[in-house]
Amino acid sequence: MSDLNVEKIKSESRALRGTLHDSLADPTTGAIAPGDTVVSKFHGIYQQDDRDARTERRDARLEPLYQFMLRVRIPGGRVTRAQWQALDRLADKYANGTLRLTSRQAIQFHGISRESLRDLVRGIDAVGMDSLAACGDVNRNVMCHVQPELGGLHADTLDWAARLSAHLTPATAAWREIWIDGEKVGLEGGDEAGEDEPIYGRAYLPRKFKVGIAVPPSNDIDVFSQDLGFIAIEDDCNDERDHNHHDKRRLAGFNVVAGGGMGCSHGEPDTFPLLGRVIGFIEPEQMLELAEAVVTAQRDFGDRSNRKHARFKYTLDDHGTDWLLEQIRQRSEIELQPARPFEFTHSGDAFGWTERADGHLQCTVFVENGRIGPRQRAGLMELIERHLEDFRVTPNQNLVLTGIEPSSREAVGDLLAEFDLEGGGRRSVLRKHSMACVALPTCGLAMAEAERYLPDLITRIEELAAQHEIEDQPINIRMSGCPNGCSRPYLGEIGLVGRAPGRYNLYLGAAFNGERLNRLVMDNVDEAAILDAVDGWFRRYSAERDAGETFGNFSVRSGLVAAVVHGSEVNAPASDRP
Amino acid sequence: MAFSPAARQDLEKQLGQWAASLDEHQLQWASGYLAGMASARAGALTEHSRGVASDVATPTVTIWYGSETGNGRGVAERLAADAATRGFSVELASTADVKPRAIAKLDTLLLVMSTHGEGDPPEDAEALHKLVLSERAPRLEKLKFAVFALGDSSYPDFCQTGQEFDRRLAALGATRLMARVDVDVDFEPAEDAWRFELLETLSTELKPVDTAPAPHLQLIRGAAASAESRFDRRRPFQAEVLGISPLTVAPSTSPVHHVELLVEDSGLAWLPGDSLGLWPTNDPQLVEEIIEVTGIDSGYRVQRGEETLPAGEWLSRRLELTQLARPFLDAWAALSDSAELRELLVDREAFSGWVATRQVIDVLRDYPAKVEAEQLIESMRGIAPRLYSIASSPLTGDDEIHLTVKRVGGLDQQSRLRAGVASWQLTESVKPGETVPVYVETNPRFRLPDDPDAPVIMIGPGTGVAPFRAFVQHRQAAGAKGPDWLFFGARNRRTDFLYQIEWQRFLKEGALNRISVAFSRDQSEKIYVQDRLREQGRDVYDWLERGAHVYVCGDGQAMAADVHQALAEVITAHGDKTEDQATDYLESMKQAKRYQKDVY
Numbered sequence A: 001m002s003d004l005n006v007e008k009i010k011s012e013s014r015a016l017r018g019t020l021h022d023s024l025a026d027p028t029t030g031a032i033a034p035g036d037t038v039v040s041k042f043h044g045i046y047q048q049d050d051r052d053a054r055t056e057r058r059d060a061r062l063e064p065l066y067q068f069m070l071r072v073r074i075p076g077g078r079v080t081r082a083q084w085q086a087l088d089r090l091a092d093k094y095a096n097g098t099l100r101l102t103s104r105q106a107i108q109f110h111g112i113s114r115e116s117l118r119d120l121v122r123g124i125d126a127v128g129m130d131s132l133a134a135c136g137d138v139n140r141n142v143m144c145h146v147q148p149e150l151g152g153l154h155a156d157t158l159d160w161a162a163r164l165s166a167h168l169t170p171a172t173a174a175w176r177e178i179w180i181d182g183e184k185v186g187l188e189g190g191d192e193a194g195e196d197e198p199i200y201g202r203a204y205l206p207r208k209f210k211v212g213i214a215v216p217p218s219n220d221i222d223v224f225s226q227d228l229g230f231i232a233i234e235d236d237c238n239d240e241r242d243h244n245h246h247d248k249r250r251l252a253g254f255n256v257v258a259g260g261g262m263g264c265s266h267g268e269p270d271t272f273p274l275l276g277r278v279i280g281f282i283e284p285e286q287m288l289e290l291a292e293a294v295v296t297a298q299r300d301f302g303d304r305s306n307r308k309h310a311r312f313k314y315t316l317d318d319h320g321t322d323w324l325l326e327q328i329r330q331r332s333e334i335e336l337q338p339a340r341p342f343e344f345t346h347s348g349d350a351f352g353w354t355e356r357a358d359g360h361l362q363c364t365v366f367v368e369n370g371r372i373g374p375r376q377r378a379g380l381m382e383l384i385e386r387h388l389e390d391f392r393v394t395p396n397q398n399l400v401l402t403g404i405e406p407s408s409r410e411a412v413g414d415l416l417a418e419f420d421l422e423g424g425g426r427r428s429v430l431r432k433h434s435m436a437c438v439a440l441p442t443c444g445l446a447m448a449e450a451e452r453y454l455p456d457l458i459t460r461i462e463e464l465a466a467q468h469e470i471e472d473q474p475i476n477i478r479m480s481g482c483p484n485g486c487s488r489p490y491l492g493e494i495g496l497v498g499r500a501p502g503r504y505n506l507y508l509g510a511a512f513n514g515e516r517l518n519r520l521v522m523d524n525v526d527e528a529a530i531l532d533a534v535d536g537w538f539r540r541y542s543a544e545r546d547a548g549e550t551f552g553n554f555s556v557r558s559g560l561v562a563a564v565v566h567g568s569e570v571n572a573p574a575s576d577r578p
Numbered sequence B: 001m002a003f004s005p006a007a008r009q010d011l012e013k014q015l016g017q018w019a020a021s022l023d024e025h026q027l028q029w030a031s032g033y034l035a036g037m038a039s040a041r042a043g044a045l046t047e048h049s050r051g052v053a054s055d056v057a058t059p060t061v062t063i064w065y066g067s068e069t070g071n072g073r074g075v076a077e078r079l080a081a082d083a084a085t086r087g088f089s090v091e092l093a094s095t096a097d098v099k100p101r102a103i104a105k106l107d108t109l110l111l112v113m114s115t116h117g118e119g120d121p122p123e124d125a126e127a128l129h130k131l132v133l134s135e136r137a138p139r140l141e142k143l144k145f146a147v148f149a150l151g152d153s154s155y156p157d158f159c160q161t162g163q164e165f166d167r168r169l170a171a172l173g174a175t176r177l178m179a180r181v182d183v184d185v186d187f188e189p190a191e192d193a194w195r196f197e198l199l200e201t202l203s204t205e206l207k208p209v210d211t212a213p214a215p216h217l218q219l220i221r222g223a224a225a226s227a228e229s230r231f232d233r234r235r236p237f238q239a240e241v242l243g244i245s246p247l248t249v250a251p252s253t254s255p256v257h258h259v260e261l262l263v264e265d266s267g268l269a270w271l272p273g274d275s276l277g278l279w280p281t282n283d284p285q286l287v288e289e290i291i292e293v294t295g296i297d298s299g300y301r302v303q304r305g306e307e308t309l310p311a312g313e314w315l316s317r318r319l320e321l322t323q324l325a326r327p328f329l330d331a332w333a334a335l336s337d338s339a340e341l342r343e344l345l346v347d348r349e350a351f352s353g354w355v356a357t358r359q360v361i362d363v364l365r366d367y368p369a370k371v372e373a374e375q376l377i378e379s380m381r382g383i384a385p386r387l388y389s390i391a392s393s394p395l396t397g398d399d400e401i402h403l404t405v406k407r408v409g410g411l412d413q414q415s416r417l418r419a420g421v422a423s424w425q426l427t428e429s430v431k432p433g434e435t436v437p438v439y440v441e442t443n444p445r446f447r448l449p450d451d452p453d454a455p456v457i458m459i460g461p462g463t464g465v466a467p468f469r470a471f472v473q474h475r476q477a478a479g480a481k482g483p484d485w486l487f488f489g490a491r492n493r494r495t496d497f498l499y500q501i502e503w504q505r506f507l508k509e510g511a512l513n514r515i516s517v518a519f520s521r522d523q524s525e526k527i528y529v530q531d532r533l534r535e536q537g538r539d540v541y542d543w544l545e546r547g548a549h550v551y552v553c554g555d556g557q558a559m560a561a562d563v564h565q566a567l568a569e570v571i572t573a574h575g576d577k578t579e580d581q582a583t584d585y586l587e588s589m590k591q592a593k594r595y596q597k598d599v600y
């Protein structure tokens, strides 16, 4: 769709209406009008086609098997019992029978026919969920650490996440009009054309915008990959880390991280992942105002002439931190204070059981690549209907089961085992720390398999880990089907990015806690070459690592790969490397 | 136009070269044909003017044919040619092109008449049929006549229409020159015998002057349109199969394939609306099964009619193994001495349903009989060609004929072959590079408007869409300005939208202006093309008023009837007319050739 003039379509969309109403009714095709595929994204709906079926259908002179992906926005990832029951039913009725937990704590349906879209959207609306702004050039699902009950700090942060999400949600009524009421809306120039988007304006943002809140020591949301990140900071008066006194912990404010992002394109050195930079500290009450200031600065300064250079990370990289601080001052009168110290020990999720303040238990379970098929769905339905308070979708495609009576711990364990959820706890740490994006067959941008292939590759890598006796060492392995990096592969201690069917770029050297990007070490290689390289690295790691040294840090210290300082080095050819 | 000596020499040369390529039969035929063209040009286009003929005292023989799929027309043309070479002055006409009452003025009428629908007259003969069978029919004392009736013995009302004409003409006082002949779809041998005998009779009845002055054949408009190619039903062209590709995908319930044939250097000429005739070959698996069940020896040589061939050869190329025809069942009822079969043969209702889902092999299995190879082969019907609407325009210039073929039947539970012979061959068994015997069956009654600016409405659900692909290609290539509107229908959009991306491209390019689709199974209530016609009634009527030509093509009599009904309703609703006025409206559209059907 790159041939579409997205800026024009956005500003002429009459606050995200476009011609969707007519598109949905065209009986000669399963698709919607090209312009509307841009507009629909803002509604959380992507037009896709089943890529496995492409050739057969082309030969049969049939159009591609157009189908849609719908992304339910879930700020902070909390899904109530009623909501889950609805999602479960809708997946069968209107989608391909699966639910897909995403790397931003949202949930996706795949394989929806155009005719089923309205019913599906009505279904989620009925349980108080929506998909507005789950995609598109607006603020996306606000990420937040998923276990607020573990302490006042977390409770507050989740609360702020919700407020921030509400504050940055587009004002347009188009979503409800088109999907719920299904009315045909007024023509060009009608009132809705003038309907004002106080924060976004007529043309919305130059590009998607992502916000997340991390609570040290966990960097589960990969705060440095967000356009705008917040690191929760505790009151100094109390440096208690002991969870038995969690209620003493108070939220002092947030360190602000700006300008992170993963996406880049093969062979285009001007595109690269970047880590966000810590620009200072704010009080909690300043959060919404600050966020709005940053978002509007990006709205006004972001590069609308080139989508590949439009993300906030480039705006900031081009203009610099002082410029941003100045913008914030002008737009909000906020003076950032010096950043406070913080420490992240890990990215990814902390699996297993934890006890809550009120004595209830929670369990973080591994969902391979976030894909929940019919079988797992059955198990989760039993769990939520019999034992749980609600579900939390983690920032890494996994699930937290909450509010479990200590007495039912065993029952829950048995159900997990019975329905092969998290392999009944038998999954290796390697696997649990792996993450793949969706890629084929639904993603239109995929160049290689990811979700459907990583599990097999991990099995091979598990064998190598076992040979070298490092199978107990968690290592972040992240695979994406293309350089857009939806699984945040440039933050994987081992990263794999699709080039062509069966071929990947291989990356090494990110920090286990998400504070350092990795670097391209092998270009366009197949499985044999990948395994061969990994085998060599594991041999050395097993022999030469220091006590407690993570694989990523080892790979840099031992000189297997040179540390990346600026994102532009991530894909740099060997020749011009330090 | 002045005809200079130079020009004459030039023409002589051309004719000479061309004549060299003809055999004697063809040459004689052509001489008559050309003479006919001449007189036709001279404006002799009404049924009674004798043109050139009138000033020569040669007795005139009138040959009329009622023909929907071209067989009868072929018979009539061959008869006309032979009659002309025997020195008769011949008037050949389609019953669509004559004034029914003119029958009263004729001395000699040779009527070639097929049967369609369920015992109905072919469309072009409807008016004549109506008059002749009505009370208002003229007395015909002075008329001498003979009827050649074409039919298909797998239909309950075999040769119904020919029989009706034969009886009624006699009843109106006309005298038979010869007893009526009813032929099945394998009519070639019978036709030749009949033609010969008939012309002998004529020669004695009314003496023709022998061949000087030049034999004369007068053509009434529309007739003998198929005189171009060296190839026809009797001399098919071996066309190379270029490719076969599915047009539907799983889980479609009725697989349809696109078939491409190469007709390079064949001289085969066709226009959109024409069909391609194919002589099918029975599948070896089925032949094998029959040999096994009857226990005959496939190498054993058997005589049937003039010919002697190995039994296996008869079964694979010459005989009908899939359709069940009455004569075969009659014969088999006797051979197997089965009471059940005998009952069936007299139960009209049960019969048609019964044969629709059974084939010859099923009868051989379920009603076993010990038979000699001769008996078996004698009992069966000769195989007949199958017709397929040509789905490509000659103007694309690639010497390819494309077909859109729906597979009939398939493998049964025991994975035995129970499929249509031709559709199975074309969709499943023939391989690219192999050849199939084909010929063009012209259909002058299914033609694009002469006026390139005239609007066109095409209604073609299922494989009925095939000719419309040729229509749209043709109008695009010819730069026709008139708007085109296609109505297509099938079960599911995702799996059965034949040529979907081509229609989308035509729409983009403006070659197709509008498409209305009805996918019956995509929603709870069933929707068909006729429903879309009603929905779009206002516009449909506007188009009709603007002179639109309407074409209906497809599988099944029901569809055509429903569409006709819908059109009538549209006309009453939006042209505020009474039902009778609507009927007349459509009738006059038919007369003006603005409402044409090709249903099968």
Ligand code: SRM
Pocket: A046, A048, A069, A071, A101, A102, A103, A104, A105, A106, A107, A108, A134, A140, A141, A208, A210, A225, A260, A261, A262, A263, A264, A311, A370, A397, A436, A437, A438, A439, A442, A443, A444, A445, A484, A485, A486, A487, A488
């Ligand atoms: C589902 C998900 C991956 C997953 O396996 O979980 C996903 C899936 C897709 N992403 Fe993503 N992205 C997902 C998280 C990410 C992340 C990770 C994150 O946000 O923490 C990134 C990297 C961070 C970033 O944004 O830089 C990411 C960077 C992209 C990009 C590249 C953006 C860029 O700056 O270049 C694209 C392509 C684009 O936007 O042009 C993209 C586009 C897509 C699309 C919608 C493809 C498309 O535009 O047609 C993918 C849909 C595939 C499918 O069939 O479902 N996705 N995408 C994640 C959904 C997150 C959510 O719930 O909102």
Ligand SMILES: Cc1cc2nc3c(=O)[nH]c(=O)nc-3n(C[C@H](O)[C@H](O)[C@H](O)COP(=O)(O)OP(=O)(O)OC[C@H]3O[C@@H](n4cnc5c(N)ncnc54)[C@H](O)[C@@H]3O)c2cc1C
Pocket: B069, B275, B280, B322, B323, B324, B355, B356, B357, B358, B359, B386, B387, B388, B389, B390, B404, B405, B406, B407, B408, B409, B410, B418, B419, B420, B421, B422, B423, B424, B463, B464, B466, B598, B599, B600
């Ligand atoms: C003018 C015209 C145009 C046409 N255009 C097209 C076209 O464009 N596309 C197209 O596809 N067709 C077209 N047809 C139809 C085509 O000519 C054939 O009639 C059709 O393809 C079936 O022929 P067949 O040889 O495959 O089947 P046949 O062998 O003629 O008939 C199969 C027989 O098998 C029996 N049978 C059927 N189903 C089963 C079953 N499940 N189990 C057991 N027995 C069964 C029935 O008795 C049936 O008669 C057209 C016909 C006409 C007259």
Ligand SMILES: Cc1cc2nc3c(=O)[nH]c(=O)nc-3n(C[C@H](O)[C@H](O)[C@H](O)COP(=O)(O)O)c2cc1C
Pocket: B066, B067, B068, B069, B070, B071, B072, B073, B114, B115, B116, B117, B118, B119, B120, B122, B150, B151, B152, B153, B155, B156, B157, B158, B159, B160, B184, B185, B599, B600
């Ligand atoms: C749709 C259709 C219906 C037919 N119905 C009958 C019928 O009812 N009785 C019959 O004897 N033959 C029937 N036939 C067979 C034709 O009469 C036979 O094919 C004949 O050769 C066609 O001659 P024509 O091409 O001159 O029309 C039917 C053929 C078709 C295509």
Ligand code: SF4
Pocket: A437, A438, A439, A440, A443, A444, A445, A446, A447, A450, A480, A481, A482, A483, A484, A485, A486, A487
């Ligand atoms: S990384 Fe690429 S292939 Fe994977 S989901 Fe994102 S866009 Fe698709």
